[in-house]
Amino acid sequence: MQHPTSAASDDVRLTWAGQDDPVTWADGRLQWGPSAPVTLAETGRHGDGPATGRVVHGVGHDVLAHLADLEPGTARLVYMDPPYNTGRTFNAYRDREPRSLWLSMMRQVLTATRTLLRPDGSVWIHLDDREVGRVRMLADEIFGEDNFVADVVWERKHKPSFTHAQIAQVTDHILVYGADRSRLAAFSTGEKVEPRRVPLHNTGNTIGVLTFPAGSVELGSDRFIPAGDMSSDNVTTELLDGIEVVGGRNVAEFRMRGPFRWSQERLDAELDAGTVIRCARTPLRPNAITGSGGRTWTTLFTAATGMATNEAAREHSKALFGGDGFDTPKPEELVARIIRATTDPGDLVVDPFAGSGTTAAVAHKLGRSWLTVEASAAVLEGFTLRRLQAVIAGRDPRGASLEVTEQAAQSLPPGMSVRQSRLAAQWVAQLARTGAFDGADAASVTAVVEHLQTLASTSRTRLRYDGGGAFTTWRAAA
Numbered sequence: 001m002q003h004p005t006s007a008a009s010d011d012v013r014l015t016w017a018g019q020d021d022p023v024t025w026a027d028g029r030l031q032w033g034p035s036a037p038v039t040l041a042e043t044g045r046h047g048d049g050p051a052t053g054r055v056v057h058g059v060g061h062d063v064l065a066h067l068a069d070l071e072p073g074t075a076r077l078v079y080m081d082p083p084y085n086t087g088r089t090f091n092a093y094r095d096r097e098p099r100s101l102w103l104s105m106m107r108q109v110l111t112a113t114r115t116l117l118r119p120d121g122s123v124w125i126h127l128d129d130r131e132v133g134r135v136r137m138l139a140d141e142i143f144g145e146d147n148f149v150a151d152v153v154w155e156r157k158h159k160p161s162f163t164h165a166q167i168a169q170v171t172d173h174i175l176v177y178g179a180d181r182s183r184l185a186a187f188s189t190g191e192k193v194e195p196r197r198v199p200l201h202n203t204g205n206t207i208g209v210l211t212f213p214a215g216s217v218e219l220g221s222d223r224f225i226p227a228g229d230m231s232s233d234n235v236t237t238e239l240l241d242g243i244e245v246v247g248g249r250n251v252a253e254f255r256m257r258g259p260f261r262w263s264q265e266r267l268d269a270e271l272d273a274g275t276v277i278r279c280a281r282t283p284l285r286p287n288a289i290t291g292s293g294g295r296t297w298t299t300l301f302t303a304a305t306g307m308a309t310n311e312a313a314r315e316h317s318k319a320l321f322g323g324d325g326f327d328t329p330k331p332e333e334l335v336a337r338i339i340r341a342t343t344d345p346g347d348l349v350v351d352p353f354a355g356s357g358t359t360a361a362v363a364h365k366l367g368r369s370w371l372t373v374e375a376s377a378a379v380l381e382g383f384t385l386r387r388l389q390a391v392i393a394g395r396d397p398r399g400a401s402l403e404v405t406e407q408a409a410q411s412l413p414p415g416m417s418v419r420q421s422r423l424a425a426q427w428v429a430q431l432a433r434t435g436a437f438d439g440a441d442a443a444s445v446t447a448v449v450e451h452l453q454t455l456a457s458t459s460r461t462r463l464r465y466d467g468g469g470a471f472t473t474w475r476a477a478a
Helices: 060-070 099-116 132-143 264-272 311-319 332-342 358-365 377-390 418-433 442-455
Strands: 023-026 029-032 039-047 051-057 075-080 119-126 146-156 171-178 190-191 196-199 205-214 223-225 243-246 254-259 277-280 287-290 293-296 348-351 369-374 402-406 459-463 471-478
Touching: 023 060, 023 099, 023 264, 029 099, 039 051, 039 060, 039 377, 051 358, 051 377, 060 099, 060 369, 060 471, 075 243, 075 332, 099 119, 099 132, 119 146, 119 332, 132 146, 132 171, 190 402, 205 264, 311 332, 311 402, 332 358, 348 358, 358 369, 358 377, 369 377, 377 471, 418 442
Parallel strands: 051 369, 051 471, 075 119, 075 348, 348 369
Antiparallel strands: 023 029, 039 471, 119 171, 146 171, 190 293, 196 287, 205 254, 223 243, 277 287, 402 459
16 A cells, blocks of 8 residues: 655665665575565464464565555554664574665565555554664655654663663664554543643733634623723733624634734634634633643653563563563563554554564454564464463463553542652652752652652552453465
8 A cells, every 4th residue: 555755855865785685584594685475374273263363474574565465554553673683692583684684674674564554554663772773764765754753762671781881771762653644643641631721812922913713712601792902900902893602602703902822823723623712701811722632642651651661571571481581572561552552452463573472462462453473483482372372361461461540549639640640749759859949848848749649659450351362373485
């Protein structure tokens, strides 16, 4: 499926030796050379009932290219956590390739991903800081700069290792692109946001005239409001036209003169977007009611936002596989946040680098259809399939199997969520440690922090998924 793109600037483009040459997989590693077209053959089935997932033994870029031909425009989300090309060798895989070879592989994967995505779909590309800059340029070229959404920063660990000579590394990057960004929904936290009142008058702004179209302002009870001076001690303003109010709204357009924070163009755009303008009393002070609806995630996925780290992922991996587990797992909580924010139940989630099977496991637990691909037979048998069999058998009551509901221990101030109370406690405590409240009563500051912590201290955890469902296994063959 073709999606609109805006190509990267012609005079700024990433180039490398062999960039137009194909990459294949042979003898357990990437190599230069063309791959034969693949077909998929079903090899097995696990679980009961309709199968909602597919595990494919094959090479990610070959399988995605095949699916892009057969099933274009079907994936709502592609989350990829490729080998970072760190130069290291892990127990489960080799993470050292010539950069040119690695980049060519990523180009093939991203090109196939673009065709596979639905128009309202997105791709999340998980990397560390070694290759993220080059992949950003590559993805700009493939998806178009206008379809870049964000560079999400994930706090991958709490305890820095200090192996870097200059600075401790504790974060990863997740580059986000839309197939067509204009068709992407907001990435919601699921948290409701209380409406906020924004006065249109703002003393100190340049005096101007705003025209309010017929029916655009909520004015309360039906009446006639005569034109005239609407000033008060701190605002000088004038209603230039009388207003007949019927059904709580202005029958005809009217004008006001005053120091407004919005231009006419901004007012018109806000009204077109559905912003409510309310002005129930005289003297008239129009207010924009904004911010109602759902809260969206920021680009910081940190402990302060309730995000798990690699430490938690490793503990989960050890519980699943024994011993040291998989070398580089991602926490289910991270993948669950992405899947919940970008998809609806039943949508297709694709992962071309299965590894220990985190993406497939989370997608299954959250009721999405899914497809995951793994090139290594050893990883597939030793980790991916073992995990997914445990998931459907109900032997993995962790991560996305759990639902944590936060409830305030006491009544919160209007408009404040439990998460906001927790963040406020952290910020006030940090400010106190840096001396921002020096001179204030220390006991009072401590009491404020403790009160906010108490408000945010209650949470409930329940098991929301305890097994069930089915998936099929496939093999990609030339």
